[in-house]
Amino acid sequence: MDTTGLEQMVCFQLYAASRAMTALYRPHLDAVNLTYPQYIALRVLRHQGPATVRTLGQTLHLDSGTLSPLLKRLETQGRIRRERGTTDERTVWIHLTDAGRRLCDQLADLPQRAACTTGLTTGDYEYLQDMLGRIRGNVPT
Structure with a gap:
């Protein structure tokens, strides 16, 4: 009761x-040394391709204070790479690495x-x- x-x-x-x-x-x-928020970030990148930090945050409903350290850890683990935009350096693009892609496939x-x-x-x-x-x-x- x-x-x-x-x-x-x-x-x-x-x-x-x-x-x-x-x-x-x-x-x-x-x-595989992942948190759930890291996992869903990788999953979005695997299904949608490279994304800006802003777009990824909107998709995951995460603010930059939560997303930035998460992405930093994924980059340190070699699962993503961050790249500054060529037309606007304030824009940061997130790309899966080959290791990140293999991990997503493993957890598909x-x-x-x-x-x-x-x-x-x-x-x-x-x-x-x-x-x-x-x-x-x-x-x-």
């Missing part, structure tokens, strides 16, 4: 579910493995993704 009222709060359910899903990824990411099926662990049907999972996307789209940031 929930005596805290937390189970009735959508924000708590989303928070707890997010932590649970991230925990599914953790052993796989720990094995991780979302599917995590989804299978949830016990949801394909329809439930698609519905959940749709609902979460609608929430994100409707809540001002």
